[in-house]
Structure formats: structure tokens, C-alpha cells
Amino acid sequence: MTTTYGTSDILAAPPRLNVASRFVDDVDPGPGFPFESGLPTTVEQTLELLPTTAFSCWVRDTSGLIGFGRTMRISARGPERFAELSRAWSAIAEAASVEDEVALLGSGLMCFATVAYSGESSVDSILHIPEFVLGRRGGRVWLTSITTADEHPVPPVLHPEPLRRIESAxxxxxxxxxxxxxxxxxxxxxxxxxxxxxxxxxxxxxxxxxxxxxxxxxxxxxxxxxxxxxxxxxxxxxxxxxxxxxxxxxxxxxxxxxxxxxxxxxxxxxxxxxxxxxxxxxxxxxxxxxxxxxxxxxxxxxxxxxxxxxxxxxxxxxxxxxxxxxxxxxxxxxxxxxxxxxxxxxxxxxxxxxxxxxxxxxxxxxxxxxxxxxxxxxxxxxxxxxxxxxxxxxxxxxxxxxxxxxxxxxxxxxxxxxxxxxxxxxxxxxxxxxxxxxxxxxxxxxxxxxxxxx
CATH class of the missing domain: 3.60.120.10 (Anthranilate synthase)
Structure with a gap:
């Protein structure tokens, strides 16, 4: 379940997020390997493993970041939307506990973001922090978990489901x-x-x-x-x-x-x-x-x-x-x-x-x-x-x-x-x-x- 916070909520009491990034493409990836049928090698294979809703992505060719599950969402509106979201993110980053064995661009604590074009818009600008992130860069694949819980989360086993072609549009x-x-x-x-x-x-x-x-x-x-x-x-x-x-x-x-x-x-x-x-x-x-x-x-x-x-x-x-x-x-x-x-x-x-x-x-x-x-x-x-x-x-x-x-x-x-x-x-x-x-x-x-x- 997603909890949506205003930026003032975050600044008043920054949540303490526990973050862990580890490679999952090792010869022996250990417990918590999220793929039922082995490491996906194409974007389409990866997409087939995702839920049909409630995920985020930023992908170019075969590299990028895909998030699924939702830890929290932060929203802002108006002319100060950028500054408000930035201050909230800085507070979250400062309070987070991070274990990052990957140390690549996008590993560790991260969020997806989309900001309204105009300060006059009635649409929220959003920072979305997923529960899990699959990352691929430079040929390496990793998994990040981001949670507010004290215990380390266990990623779900991802089962492939064929992509459904859009019809009757x-x-x-x-x-x-x-x-x-x-x-x-x-x-x-x-x-x-x-x-x-x-x-x-x-x-x-x-x-x-x-x-x-x-x-x-x-x-x-x-x-x-x-x-x-x-x-x-x-x-x-x-x-x-x-x-x-x-x-x-x-x-x-x-x-x-x-x-x-x-x-x-x-x-x-x-x-x-x-x-x-x-x-x-x-x-x-x-x-x-x-x-x-x-x-x-x-x-x-x-x-x-x-x-x-x-x-x-x-x-x-x-x-x-x-x-x-x-x-x-x-x-x-x-x-x-x-x-x-x-x-x-x-x-x-x-x-x-x-x-x-x-x-x-x-x-x-x-x-x-x-x-x-x-x-x-x-x-x-x-x-x-x-x-x-x-x-x-x-x-x-x-x-x-x-x-x-x-x-x-x-x-x-x-x-x-x-x-x-x-x-x-x-x-x-x-x-x-x-x-x-x-x-x-x-x-x-x-x-x-x-x-x-x-």
C-alpha cells in the first residue's frame, strides 16, 4: 500500500529508510534471487516479469532502472514544487541507512520523479520511492531494496507473464x-x-x-x-x-x-x-x-x-x-x-x-x-x-x-x-x-x- 506524503510531512519527521543494493548476476547469487527462470537478458523478458501495474521505469536500450512495489510517494504543487521536493529528498537521503555493494549510477537509495510543466498545474509533481529496484548498467545487474521496516525485506520471486498486445484502441x-x-x-x-x-x-x-x-x-x-x-x-x-x-x-x-x-x-x-x-x-x-x-x-x-x-x-x-x-x-x-x-x-x-x-x-x-x-x-x-x-x-x-x-x-x-x-x-x-x-x-x-x- 502506498503512503503519499506532502513535503512538509517529510521535513517535520523524515522517515528512516533502510536501503540495500547487491548484485544478482553472480555465478552464485545467494538467497533472495528474484528470477524464477534465470536472469533475463532482454528488456522484454524483464518486462514480462513485472506486475501489470504499480511499477516505474527509466530504460535506454538494455540499460536502466525498473522499480516495483511502493515504499512511499511524495507530492507537491505550485511554483515551489521543485524546491519542496528537493528539500524533502535531501531530508530522506540524510536519514537513510544505506548498504551499497554495487556503487554504480542509480544504485543505493533512489527515487523516480515526474514534475508538472507549470506551477499553475492542478496535477501533482511526484517523487516515487519503490520497494525494489532492478538495475542494469555496464552489463551488470543488481537489486536494491528500500523499506521503512526494521527487517530486511525478501524480494518476491518474479514469474513471467506474457505481454498483452493492445487491441481495439x-x-x-x-x-x-x-x-x-x-x-x-x-x-x-x-x-x-x-x-x-x-x-x-x-x-x-x-x-x-x-x-x-x-x-x-x-x-x-x-x-x-x-x-x-x-x-x-x-x-x-x-x-x-x-x-x-x-x-x-x-x-x-x-x-x-x-x-x-x-x-x-x-x-x-x-x-x-x-x-x-x-x-x-x-x-x-x-x-x-x-x-x-x-x-x-x-x-x-x-x-x-x-x-x-x-x-x-x-x-x-x-x-x-x-x-x-x-x-x-x-x-x-x-x-x-x-x-x-x-x-x-x-x-x-x-x-x-x-x-x-x-x-x-x-x-x-x-x-x-x-x-x-x-x-x-x-x-x-x-x-x-x-x-x-x-x-x-x-x-x-x-x-x-x-x-x-x-x-x-x-x-x-x-x-x-x-x-x-x-x-x-x-x-x-x-x-x-x-x-x-x-x-x-x-x-x-x-x-x-x-x-x-x-
């Missing part, structure tokens, strides 16, 4: 159908100001003039039977092994965009802005993508994203560097313009991964540019509550390390047979409404296919 427009959203795109595009293409983007850093606003729309998918989340995650992982596939508090998806990663003080980030829709084969269409993404709208959009990240990341980290030129990131359904960034957390800083994520959220890729005025207009113009869509989603450990992606290409479960999908696009002064609708359709495609719609 139907979709319908959400709060913003394509026609209404296209009209909104036209309205917003007319509000924006073009820039002199010969000018440096940095020249607009302190200029409040609106240059870009990101707009989102939604779609609702329902099925006759319960949605097997394991099957959805397996389909996403197979189709997009280079993306980060996640399930946290019912937010399910596969994002290509790493907001931040923190490992022992080193920060990494990936900026995506500019999208080419793949017609048939992404590798064969790279020349067309290169031509399109170097055009004014997409190249300027990418430059804004880089300038926004450099400024926000520089407020909490040192030695910020970004790729001089973007590269093309081909996925099955789209090709993105991408740039990678690196930085260093100051040695005397006690900031954790969630704090770094808070500093860079929302990026120009999900809010617009300049950040403050664009985000204010999103809250005003967008007639839907994005919830956790386009907010940070990922995990962090008790040492301050973690990974947070931007919750894109995703949907939020609203019932066992109902999920709301989201997609967005960056609107610029020269945006064409029909083209932007087509872009959001391309971004819906990963979840639609995983749900058996395409």
Missing part, C-alpha cells in the same frame, strides 16, 4: 482538436517578431520581445480491455532504443531529449529544436532533413534553444560548453536538429539532479523564447493543463546523481483503459499552421503505434 481529439489548434498557431504566429538573420541570437538574450512560443495539443486513446503498460513500454523500447523510455506515476513515453544528467558533478544535456517528418526511411532522407533543418525557421529555433540552455545552466554550473554545430538525430518517425552540452557542478555545491533540472526548466524547446514571457503566454493561451507533459521526468539517487528527460512523446494514464497523449511544436513568426499540425501528428506517432493505432 480508438482515438479522439482532446481539449484541442487539430482545427482549433491550427487557428491558435495562426494567432500565435502573428504575435511573434521576426529577427534579423544576420544578428547573433545572444543579442536577444535580454530582449523581452516574443520570438517563439511552444504550443501543445492532446488526443485521448481508449481501449476495450486494460492497457498492458509493459507491452507499451516494450514496443517503445524496441522502436526507439536510443531514446529514454519511462513510466512514472502513469506518465508513459519515450523521449529523445535528455534535459540533464548528473554523474559525480558532471552535467550533460541534449538540446533538440527543429523537426523533419520522416516519410519512409530516416537514413535515406537525411539529405532532405539537412536542407530543411538548416532553413531559417528551424535553424533559428535551434539557436534559441542553445542560448536558453547556456544561460539557465550557467546559473547553477560552471564550464558550460555546447556543440559548435548541431548534428542530425534520426529516429524512426522524425529527424531532429540536436546539440549536446556539458558543464560541471561547483565543488562546494550541494545541488542535486532535481535542482539542476529546475534551473533549466522550461527550456525553449517546450516553452519558447525569451523564457519568462513565452511561458506566461503559454499559460494564458493554451486551453489545456499539460500536467506532467513536457516537464522533467526521470530519477535521482541519494548522492545527487540522476537523469531527467523532457517528458515528450508520451501520454498520461487516466484510467486502466484510457490514456491522454500530448504533442507540441515550436511556433515561429513564419510558422505554417498545416505544417505544424503535421509535425504534431508525427510526434503522436510513437505512442499511437505502441498502442496499436498505426
Amino acid at each position: 480508438t482515438s479522439e481529439p482532446g481539449e484541442l482538436d487539430p482545427t482549433r489548434w491550427a487557428r491558435l498557431v495562426e494567432q500565435v504566429s502573428a504575435m511573434l517578431t521576426s529577427i534579423d538573420t544576420s544578428a547573433e541570437v545572444d543579442a536577444f538574450t535580454d530582449d523581452p520581445t516574443l520570438r517563439k512560443i511552444v504550443l501543445a495539443r492532446d488526443e485521448v486513446v481508449t481501449t476495450e480491455n486494460d492497457i498492458d503498460v509493459r507491452a507499451v513500454l516494450g514496443a517503445l523500447n524496441r522502436s526507439y532504443p536510443s531514446c529514454w523510455t519511462f513510466d512514472v506515476a502513469g506518465l508513459i513515453g519515450s523521449t529523445p531529449e535528455l534535459l540533464i544528467g548528473v554523474e559525480n558533478g558532471r552535467v550533460t544535456s541534449r538540446v533538440l529544436a527543429g523537426t523533419y517528418r520522416v516519410e519512409k526511411n530516416p537514413m535515406e532522407e537525411m539529405p532532405q532533413a539537412r536542407k530543411l533543418l538548416s532553413a531559417h525557421k528551424d535553424s533559428t529555433e535551434h539557436a534559441f534553444a542553445i542560448a536558453s540552455l547556456q544561460r539557465s545552466l550557467g546559473s547553477v554550473a560552471e564550464d558550460v560548453t555546447v556543440d559548435e554545430r548541431p548534428h542530425l538525430l534520426p529516429l524512426a518517425n522524425v529527424i531532429h536538429s540536436a546539440s549536446d552540452a556539458q558543464a560541471q557542478v561547483p565543488a562546494d555545491s550541494d545541488l542535486n539532479a532535481l535542482d539542476i533540472a529546475a534551473a533549466v526548466h522550461p527550456t525553449a524547446a517546450v516553452g519558447g523564447y525569451p523564457q519568462a514571457s513565452a511561458v506566461a503566454h503559454v499559460d494564458e493561451l493554451e486551453p489545456l493543463d499539460r500536467g506532467r507533459y513536457s516537464g522533467p521526468v526521470g530519477w535521482m539517487d541519494g548522492r545527487g546523481n540522476g537523469q531527467f528527460g523532457i517528458a515528450l512523446r508520451c501520454g498520461q494514464l487516466e484510467d486502466r483503459n484510457r490514456i491522454r497523449l500530448y504533442a507540441g511544436a515550436g511556433i515561429m513568426p513564419d510558422s505554417d499552421p498545416a505544417t505544424e499540425v503535421a509535425e504534431t501528428n508525427a510526434k503522436f506517432a510513437p505512442m499511437r503505434r505502441a498502442l496499436g493505432l498505426e
Whole structure:
């Protein structure tokens, strides 16, 4: 049974968690080996061992973290949601008793996290602490137990249950159908100001003039039977092994965009802005993508994203560097313009991964540019509550390390047979409404296919 705490409850009386991480891939793993039929070797085999509900995951290709069972859940809302969750996590980490023979990224005390895009959202931001975590990194597999009990928990023996393919799915427009959203795109595009293409983007850093606003729309998918989340995650992982596939508090998806990663003080980030829709084969269409993404709208959009990240990341980290030129990131359904960034957390800083994520959220890729005025207009113009869509989603450990992606290409479960999908696009002064609708359709495609719609 899950106990949900407000952050004030945690700060008033931090729970003492007992944490133990040990390898389970040894020749003789000893008692408590959780796998009935041997160590799973693929993501699908691992997913088949999980319960059909009440688990969390953050997986890229064959590495990542999967949590099942629930020890506790912490929630927050409002403009201070990041700070409140961070303080609560620091209190929990300080009080925890940890035995960690693994000493790899994500072992020991850890939590999964999903944070609402807006401080105005009515949706909770969540830290979820599972009872057990299966981790795989660098070819090693481990099991972590996290409990409030005094005695060491015995993990259940995991029995495989075949993934249930999603059938009889139907979709319908959400709060913003394509026609209404296209009209909104036209309205917003007319509000924006073009820039002199010969000018440096940095020249607009302190200029409040609106240059870009990101707009989102939604779609609702329902099925006759319960949605097997394991099957959805397996389909996403197979189709997009280079993306980060996640399930946290019912937010399910596969994002290509790493907001931040923190490992022992080193920060990494990936900026995506500019999208080419793949017609048939992404590798064969790279020349067309290169031509399109170097055009004014997409190249300027990418430059804004880089300038926004450099400024926000520089407020909490040192030695910020970004790729001089973007590269093309081909996925099955789209090709993105991408740039990678690196930085260093100051040695005397006690900031954790969630704090770094808070500093860079929302990026120009999900809010617009300049950040403050664009985000204010999103809250005003967008007639839907994005919830956790386009907010940070990922995990962090008790040492301050973690990974947070931007919750894109995703949907939020609203019932066992109902999920709301989201997609967005960056609107610029020269945006064409029909083209932007087509872009959001391309971004819906990963979840639609995983749900058996395409």
C-alpha cells in the first residue's frame, strides 16, 4: 500500500529508510534471487516479469532502472514544487541507512520523479520511492531494496507473464482538436517578431520581445480491455532504443531529449529544436532533413534553444560548453536538429539532479523564447493543463546523481483503459499552421503505434 506524503510531512519527521543494493548476476547469487527462470537478458523478458501495474521505469536500450512495489510517494504543487521536493529528498537521503555493494549510477537509495510543466498545474509533481529496484548498467545487474521496516525485506520471486498486445484502441481529439489548434498557431504566429538573420541570437538574450512560443495539443486513446503498460513500454523500447523510455506515476513515453544528467558533478544535456517528418526511411532522407533543418525557421529555433540552455545552466554550473554545430538525430518517425552540452557542478555545491533540472526548466524547446514571457503566454493561451507533459521526468539517487528527460512523446494514464497523449511544436513568426499540425501528428506517432493505432 502506498503512503503519499506532502513535503512538509517529510521535513517535520523524515522517515528512516533502510536501503540495500547487491548484485544478482553472480555465478552464485545467494538467497533472495528474484528470477524464477534465470536472469533475463532482454528488456522484454524483464518486462514480462513485472506486475501489470504499480511499477516505474527509466530504460535506454538494455540499460536502466525498473522499480516495483511502493515504499512511499511524495507530492507537491505550485511554483515551489521543485524546491519542496528537493528539500524533502535531501531530508530522506540524510536519514537513510544505506548498504551499497554495487556503487554504480542509480544504485543505493533512489527515487523516480515526474514534475508538472507549470506551477499553475492542478496535477501533482511526484517523487516515487519503490520497494525494489532492478538495475542494469555496464552489463551488470543488481537489486536494491528500500523499506521503512526494521527487517530486511525478501524480494518476491518474479514469474513471467506474457505481454498483452493492445487491441481495439480508438482515438479522439482532446481539449484541442487539430482545427482549433491550427487557428491558435495562426494567432500565435502573428504575435511573434521576426529577427534579423544576420544578428547573433545572444543579442536577444535580454530582449523581452516574443520570438517563439511552444504550443501543445492532446488526443485521448481508449481501449476495450486494460492497457498492458509493459507491452507499451516494450514496443517503445524496441522502436526507439536510443531514446529514454519511462513510466512514472502513469506518465508513459519515450523521449529523445535528455534535459540533464548528473554523474559525480558532471552535467550533460541534449538540446533538440527543429523537426523533419520522416516519410519512409530516416537514413535515406537525411539529405532532405539537412536542407530543411538548416532553413531559417528551424535553424533559428535551434539557436534559441542553445542560448536558453547556456544561460539557465550557467546559473547553477560552471564550464558550460555546447556543440559548435548541431548534428542530425534520426529516429524512426522524425529527424531532429540536436546539440549536446556539458558543464560541471561547483565543488562546494550541494545541488542535486532535481535542482539542476529546475534551473533549466522550461527550456525553449517546450516553452519558447525569451523564457519568462513565452511561458506566461503559454499559460494564458493554451486551453489545456499539460500536467506532467513536457516537464522533467526521470530519477535521482541519494548522492545527487540522476537523469531527467523532457517528458515528450508520451501520454498520461487516466484510467486502466484510457490514456491522454500530448504533442507540441515550436511556433515561429513564419510558422505554417498545416505544417505544424503535421509535425504534431508525427510526434503522436510513437505512442499511437505502441498502442496499436498505426
